[in-house]
Amino acid sequence: MMSELNPFIKIRRDLHQIPEIGLLEFKTHAYLMDYITALPQEYLEIIEWETAIIVRVRGKVGAKTIGWRTDIDGLPVSEETGLPFKSIHPNQMHACGHDVHMSIALGLLTYFSEHQGQNHLVFLFQPAEENASGGKLLYDAGVLDAWMPDEFYALHVQPNLKVGQIGTKVGTLFxxxxxxxxxxxxxxxxxxxxxxxxxxxxxxxxxxxxxxxxxxxxxxxxxxxxxxxxxxxxxxxxxxxxxxxxxxxxxxxxxxxxxxxxxxxxxxxxxxxxxxxxxxxxxxxxQGGYYPVVNTEKETTALIDFMKDHSKVDFISSPTAMTGEDFGYLLDKTPGAMFWLGVDSPYGLHHSMMSPKEEAIPLAIEVLEAFLTMKIN
Structure with a gap:
């Protein structure tokens, strides 16, 4: 029923059914493009590269560019959740929450396609986070050169945190x-x-x-x-x-x-x-592009202060985790931060029964609309 009330939960369920391994995300790419091209296009510009999609929301002035990154690939895991919208692809599953990441990014892009800020906002729908360091591939190929963000941000679902909890730290997160x-x-x-x-x-x-x-x-x-x-x-x-x-x-x-x-x-x-x-x-x-995820001090401190002040966020100071993430390569080139988003699942990342609580999706969209609005104005 909740998916009928919130279109981005419906999107998450659609994407959850079609997980694909890195650089082979053809159905996912087509789904994303169908949605993105149906949005108001007045402020939007789009670049496609392999299965990646980069969307720029032009700002009124464009003195700087804020980047938001989401990964789009799945894992070679045979799903055992028993969900009615479980994966239709054998031995492939969104067991790391990238379906949630994408639905949140589409929610944010939907909002900003109709709410132009002073500065540019770039959305990177990045392939191959799990297997081929898609962030490094994009960066090294020069795909981001024209719209290179001055600051880059991203989130990752965390099954061990409750919905409403957001966690990060200055310095090495992953x-x-x-x-x-x-x-x-x-x-x-x-x-x-x-x-x-x-x-x-x-x-x-x-x-x-x-x-x-x-x-x-x-x-x-x-x-x-x-x-x-x-x-x-x-x-x-x-x-x-x-x-x-x-x-x-x-x-x-x-x-x-x-x-x-x-x-x-x-x-x-x-x-x-x-x-x-x-x-x-x-x-x-x-090693490829799987550098440590090092959150830069200025940008992360501002993010933490925002989250602590938001009425719907329970901010958690997070310890460093031995989890790997190729967003570390982009943060090695550009200031920014990654944070954990609580999704309260009894099963952890990469588990065949990992099932995030979907109410985290509209909550994240609401909080991040406010955060990114602050960053681009």
Missing amino acids: AGTCTIQAKFSGKSGHAAYPHEANDMIVAASQFVNQIQTIISRNVDPIEGAVITLGTFHAGTTGNIISGEASLTGTIRTLTPEMSRLMQERVRQVAHGIEQSYQCQVELILE
Whole structure:
């Protein structure tokens, strides 16, 4: 019933049914464009790039530009919510709340398409946040050059906060991330003759054990960092020594300097495994645009002050999280801030049953209309 009362909850449900993996968001792009082009166009200008959409709401003066970014991609997760509007795409789900992000952005764009401010307002509907650092792709391709914001803002849903709660902090809100891919190549053989083979399960297992010591012996315990290996694949049957093994994982750090240190130590461990086990290790470390999300002081302080004063917001001072977000790349280039939006779900981000409370959508639109109006006037 609520979706009938609020069109942006209806939009969220529509988008929730068509999640798509990064850079393949073709249905999502078409849905967004259909909606955006149906708005009053007097103040609007539109650029499309791959599956991205950038909309500028021209200001009366245009002395500066304020940016609002939303991500549009889904995750390779098989949805188990049982919702009547659950994903129609097998093994794809909006398990990170990007459907909520988009519906809020469309609500804001709808308002500002009819309420022109003094300064420009740019809406970035960004693909590939989850898998290919779409923010970096857009920035590096020069797509934003003509309308580069002077300040950039974004939100992310937070299942652990109640509806009405908004949280952030000055400085590092989210960690930077770096993916690990490692392939170990040796020599397969019969289980009864290990001396004639070169066992990559043993070699890869030693790699797994040794890189755990990077956290305990190379990282300042006050700063903190994380290495997690999420996959390990090797072998075909119990009586054959595996000549190959592969694994994937992630590094999470709070500063670029710590990320560089961690990556160098992982490379050194891999080189040591090659020498110790007389094998080859193909190691790929890819950070892309997943820099730490560092909220700049001036812009974030102003955002916090606004949220504390708003009657419908319960502001929460948030701790730094090891969550990764490619908005960090844009904040490395442009001042601004990201914040958490409470959606009160018992299941966390990326969970197959994550289901945000939809009343957060109209609340966020109302609060952010006021915030962005203040920023552009």
